[in-house]
Amino acid sequence: MKPMKIAMTFIACAAMLCRVAYAQEVVKIGVAGPLTGSAAQSGKDDERGVRLAIDELNAKGFAIGGKPVRFELISMDDQGDPKVGVNVAQKLVDDGVAAVIGHYNSGVSIPAARIYNEAHVVMMTGASSNPDLTHLGYPYVFRLATNDNVMGGRMAAYSAKVLGAQRAAVIDDRTAYGTGVADVFIKTAQKEGLQIVAREYSTDKATDFKAILTQIKSRNPQVVFYGGYYAQAATLARQMSELGLTATLVGGDGICSPEFDKLSAGVADKRMFCAQGGAPLDTLPDGKTFRAKFKSTFSADVDTYAPAFYAATLVVADAMQKSGSAKPEVFVKTLRDQSFNSILGPVKFDANGDWIDAPVTVYRLNGGALTAIAQKD
Structure with missing residues (x-):
């Protein structure tokens, strides 16, 4: 091979290796809730909370285990229906999500939780409040909300x-x-x-x-x-x-x-x-800032649980960073063992996956x- 061709081949290979070395890993995060039907206002509010968190993570540049990652949001409409919710859960699992922020309705979260847990996908709801959800014995299920x-x-x-x-x-x-x-x-x-x-x-x-x-x-x-x-x-x-x-x-x-x-x-x-x-949003240290940012981003006011779904997304990302892995089997242990800071205040989960001392x-x-x-x- 001629020297020039060897040099060009070397440069091309080096460039390719460089791109591989610095390529961002894509981490998929699902959000599921009622985007249509009578509770659509709540479902869209929750989705916006997750989307705002994902956009912030990507904008500031986020690394896990020293490697840059980009979060990809996959949003699904469960229509507030348990049967649809189970199908949505399976679709999100098949799409390769590492975590799902949702669902909104307890009646959807409870049957969907089995799908996520069996697939070793973390599920964290910011709204579903039926106590049974966190008493199913599912280690991949968490609630960043107050229960009934x-x-x-x-x-x-x-x-x-x-x-x-x-x-x-x-x-x-x-x-x-x-x-x-x-x-x-x-x-x-x-x-x-x-x-x-x-x-x-x-x-x-x-x-x-x-x-x-x-x-x-x-x-x-x-x-x-x-x-x-x-x-x-x-x-x-x-x-x-x-x-x-x-x-x-x-x-x-x-x-x-x-x-x-x-x-x-x-x-x-x-x-x-x-x-x-939760505590009233405007009483939280960053509550008014969140409200203003939410309004400027979506041209809509915060409804109810957008802050909780926003916080849940960032807690999951924080667990990934602390554990050095986006694999649910790894960062789920961090979620269970460690404490986190959030817009809602300190977050620590009990053995069932419930938020300890959740305010009301x-x-x-x-x-x-x-x-x-x-x-x-």
């Missing part, structure tokens, strides 16, 4: 001690979330001396509650607890008003959405209370907005 035992119990105690209620009616939508949080409300309410005068059932697609409400009205409850999501709860509030049922409406985080007032036509102002996991805040619908109740209340 805390939220349902908090609203029962609040109804009795602060609202002064003595009689309560309960309606749930028969989802894993709705039934779970309603069961906890009832159990705690009875301990607090609250009489449960009615327990009724609906669905997560219901639009007519009048037959149920007519039965409930005759029993004169002072509070109505709804276990379900905000779209149905807002319809429930409107129909309570139409029937002259003046009881206060209370619920868990499922009804705790800024969309509630608009969907309910304002009829529940100052008469709707809900519990939501009670909100009241006030002038069309959700206002945090002072802790002393």
Whole structure:
């Protein structure tokens, strides 16, 4: 071979090796939630939280084990449906994701968790609150949210001690979330001396509650607890008003959405209370900065759990960096053993994958907005 050709071959090979040496590894992160249907507002909010985190990680340059990586987001619509959610989970696994941030609905997260765990893919939800999720014995499943035992119990105690209620009616939508949080409300309410005068059932697609409400009205409850999501709860509030049922409406985080007032036509102002996991965003050190950044990026306001899904994404990335690996079998051990800083505050998971000392805040619908109740209340 001629000297010139040898030199050119050497240069070409050196350039190729250089590109290989400095090529960014692609790490796929999935996000799954209801991007269509009645809870689409929440699903899109969650997805935006993850997307914002991914964009920040890629913009600043992120390295794992000393090697540069680029995160790729794969977003899937689970429609808030368990069967669709299982299919989505399998698709994300087949696509090679290292972690999934989601799902939103407990009824979707619980069956999907098996798919992720068997595939050794980390799942971290920032919203699903049914306690059963983290008691399935799945080491790859984590919850960066408050569970229903805390939220349902908090609203029962609040109804009795602060609202002064003595009689309560309960309606749930028969989802894993709705039934779970309603069961906890009832159990705690009875301990607090609250009489449960009615327990009724609906669905997560219901639009007519009048037959149920007519039965409930005759029993004169002072509070109505709804276990379900905000779209149905807002319809429930409107129909309570139409029937002259003046009881206060209370619920868990499922009804705790800024969309509630608009969907309910304002009829529940100052008469709707809900519990939501986490501290109020604007009270967090970086909360106002996050809100402004979110608005400038998406031309939309933060809804509910975007900060939690944002935080979950960064906690997963931090675990990868601390462990020096993007392989779930490696960084899952770091998630279980170490502590992390986040926009939500300190994060440490217990043996079940639950956030230790997860905070919860009670909100009241006030002038069309959700206002945090002072802790002393």
